[in-house]
Amino acid sequence: xxxxxxxxxxxxxxxxxxxxxxxxxxxxxxxxxxxxxxxxxxxxxxxxxxxxxxxxxxxxxxxxxxxxxxxxxxxxxxxxxxxxxxxxxxxxxxxxxxxxxxxxxxxxxxxxxxxxxxxxxxxxxxxxxxxxxxxxxxxxxxxxxxxxxxxxxxxxxxxxxxxxxxxxxxxxxxxxxxxxxxxxxxxxxxxxxxxxxxxxxxxxxxxxxxxxxxxxxxxxxxxxxxxxxxxxxxxxxxxxxxxxxxxxxxxxxxxxxxxx
Amino acid sequence: xxxxxxxxxxxxxxxxxxxxxxxxxxxxxxxxxxxxxxxxxxxxxxxxxxxxxxxxxxxxxxxxxxxxxxxxxxxxxxxxxxxxxxxxxxxxxxxxxxxxxxxxxxxxxxxxxxxxxxxxxxxxxxxxxxxxxxxxxxxxxxxxxxxxxxxxxxxxxxxxxxxxxxxxxxxxxxxxxxxxxxxxxxxxxxxxxxxxxxxxxxxxxxxxxxxxxxxxxxxxxxxxxxxxxxxxx
Numbered sequence: 076x077x078x079x080x081x082x083x084x085x086x087x088x089x090x091x092x093x094x095x096x097x098x099x100x101x102x103x104x105x106x107x108x109x110x111x112x113x114x115x116x117x118x119x120x121x122x123x124x125x126x127x128x129x130x131x132x133x134x135x136x137x138x139x140x141x142x143x144x145x146x147x148x149x150x151x152x153x154x155x156x157x158x159x160x161x162x163x164x165x166x167x168x169x170x171x172x173x174x175x176x177x178x179x180x181x182x183x184x185x186x187x188x189x190x191x192x193x194x195x196x197x198x199x200x201x202x203x204x205x206x207x208x209x210x211x212x213x214x215x216x217x218x219x220x221x222x223x224x225x226x227x228x229x230x231x232x233x234x235x236x237x238x239x240x241x242x243x244x245x246x247x248x249x250x251x252x253x254x255x256x257x258x259x260x261x262x263x264x265x266x267x268x269x270x271x272x273x274x275x276x277x278x279x280x281x282x283x284x285x286x287x288x289x290x291x292x293x294x295x296x297x298x299x300x301x302x303x304x305x306x307x308x309x310x311x312x313x314x315x316x317x318x319x320x321x322x323x324x325x326x327x328x329x330x331x332x333x334x335x
Numbered sequence: 336x337x338x339x340x341x342x343x344x345x346x347x348x349x350x351x352x353x354x355x356x357x358x359x360x361x362x363x364x365x366x367x368x369x370x371x372x373x374x375x376x377x378x379x380x381x382x383x384x385x386x387x388x389x390x391x392x393x394x395x396x397x398x399x400x401x402x403x404x405x406x407x408x409x410x411x412x413x414x415x416x417x418x419x420x421x422x423x424x425x426x427x428x429x430x431x432x433x434x435x436x437x438x439x440x441x442x443x444x445x446x447x448x449x450x451x452x453x454x455x456x457x458x459x460x461x462x463x464x465x466x467x468x469x470x471x472x473x474x475x476x477x478x479x480x481x482x483x484x485x486x487x488x489x490x491x492x493x494x495x496x497x498x499x500x501x502x503x504x505x506x507x508x509x510x511x512x513x514x515x516x517x518x519x520x521x522x523x524x525x526x527x528x529x530x531x532x533x534x535x536x537x538x539x540x541x542x543x544x545x546x547x548x549x550x551x552x553x554x555x556x557x558x559x560x561x562x563x564x565x566x567x568x
Contacts, residue, residue: 087432111439115341115348155435159339170505186505196341197437204434216431228363228375233424235379236386240428243383247391264527271531274388278381278412278532279540285380289373299375 084240087208094316095142095210099309100219102317107207109321110135111200113328119192120185123335128195130327135202138320142210152205156197166190203320213237222306231301235288243281250277337429337444338493340437347500352442358450359423365416369545374417381413382421386428388532404448406489407456407482408529411546412536415457422449443496447489456485460546471537474547475530482529486522490514 095103110131117127139149170186177187211219217237221230250273259269289297343351366374385405409418426444429435436444460481467473494514498507537544544550 084428084432108438111340111437115437115439116345152434155433156339159342166505169509193339193341197339200340200437200439201434204431204438208432208434213428213432226360226363228366229359229420229424231375232379232382232420233427235376236382236424236428239380239383240386243380243387244390247387267527267531270391271528272535272538274391274528274532275535276539277387278384278536279543281380281384282377282413282543285377286373288380289376292376 084213084237087205088212089144089148089209091143091210093141093143093210095138095206098210098317099222099313100211100215101222102219102309102313103207103211104216104219104223106317106320107203109318110203110324113321113324114196114199117192117196117328117331119188121331121335123331124192125195127327127331128199131199131324132202134320134323134327135199135206139202139206142206144206144209148209149202149205153198153201156194156201159197160194163190163193166193218303221303227300234301235285239281239284239288242284243277246280247273247277337426337436338440338447340439342437342440342501343443343496344500347496348439348443351446351496355423355442355445355450358419359445362416362419362423366414366420369414369417374420377413378417378420379424381409381417382424385409385421386425389425403528404452404486404525406448406452407460407478407485407525408532410453410457411460411478411481411529411533412544414545415453418453418457419449422453447493447496451492452485452489455488456481459484464546464549469549471534471550474537474544474550475534478533478546479526479530483522483526486525487515487518490518 114131117124117131121127166189167182167186168180170183170189172183172185174181175184175187176182208216214234214237217230217233220233221227225233254269254273259266261270366378370377385408388405388408389402391402406418406422409421412418413421423445426436426448427441430438430441430444458481460477463477463480464474467476491511491514494507494511497505497510533544533546537547537550541547541550
């Protein structure tokens with residue numbers, strides 16, 4: 076873990092003033108969720124599935140271009156998928172059903188289709204989520220979730236987690252610097268005798284910090300709710316801009332279903 | 336490793352989302368009993384701790400390293416309901432900020448890594464804690480076994496979901512064997528890390544370990560004065 080500028084959680088955010096950045100966060104959350112739903116709803120076995128994936132890809136890349144998210148950033152976001160690429164590569168070998176010969180290997184036809192579909196869908200959703208996190212600050216995401224009526228207690232826990240993730244992460248980082256400057260190298264299970272107590276004392280510090288934060292809040296009149304400004308009404312124009320992504324994807328899906 | 340979008344079909348994803356929503360609603364009520372009005376700051380800080388500790392790579396031997404899932408660890412430290420909330424928040428942040436786990440699969444991930452892992456781990460932990468002697472060793476053994484079992488059971492529930500709503504036509508037995516085998520190993524790592532961390536907290540602040548309250552009574556440790564002065568409440 077390195078101390079990223081803007082913190083562990085803020086590292087995903089790219090400052091900017093594009094139309095995507097300016098959209099209300101809850102609209103963006105609805106848009107990305109809607110897009111993911113359409114992508115997931117696309118039937119894998121349809122002959123036009125790959126044309127639809129192409130259409131979705133064009134839409135999400137357009138959104139990325141408008142938001143000013145560079146291809147390198149998108150590619151880095153995709154690294155999270157690697158374990159599933161491995162799983163998908165195995166699917167054609169273990170799946171049942173009729174076999175096809177590909178480069179001398181007998182691969183399952185349905186496994187190939189399923190693996191392709193899995194990879195395409197996961198990639199498209201990850202790209203959409205990368206555009207969301209690159210154009211929305213973590214705090215704005217919490218505001219968006221609040222406007223989408225996430226239970227207040229959950230919103231508060233989320234707020235505290237995002238607020239203190241960097242503090243706790245920073246303590247962890249300093250512990251690591253201290254350990255390694257004393258010559259610690261974790262190679263095998265015996266390293267647990269050092270790392271276990273380090274994580275344990277990190278918990279004790281986090282918990283005690285939580286108690287102090289709570290007392291500080293009580294002394295400022297905390298009664299179990301965090302007051303917020305009344306939410307401003309969202310113009311229709313903003314809804315239309317935000318929903319362009321999922322509605323465009325739905326149009327691609329609908330034309331596939333009707334014409335295919 | 337979190338379930339991405341498109342891995343399970345829509346009805347299965349919707350069903351697990353409903354289960355997750357119900358479980359989290361229960362946990363929101365249960366956590367108030369565990370932490371009273373301190374729920375938000377303490378659960379938030381514990382979630383930050385779980386998030387941070389998931390970034391520590393613990394060496395598990397043979398040159399490989401793993402990181403903690405932390406379900407049972409959080410349950411033993413702060414109580415099962417609060418643990419469910421912490422893991423839910425951590426999974427949500429990972430899905431929203433790092434695209435780790437799909438948004439439409441968030442319900443599945445919360446069900447597996449939050450509800451199933453915590454419920455199984457905590458159930459085993461409580462059962463063993465009752466059977467074993469009320470000592471430090473007893474609590475640590477119960478925590479280790481609970482942490483160990485929580486991982487393969489969550490993996491097998493995933494295989495069950497995959498059999499019901501998976502998009503690939505894969506022999507369920509093969510997947511169950513492979514996933515189970517891999518996750519038995521991961522579970523051993525989870526158990527080792529959980530025992531090491533719980534043991535360390537028990538050594539310095541036994542009063543903070545929710546799952547060891549019986550131990551505190553049995554050994555008649557002197558109560559540390561509450562950090563909240565009586566008048567401040």
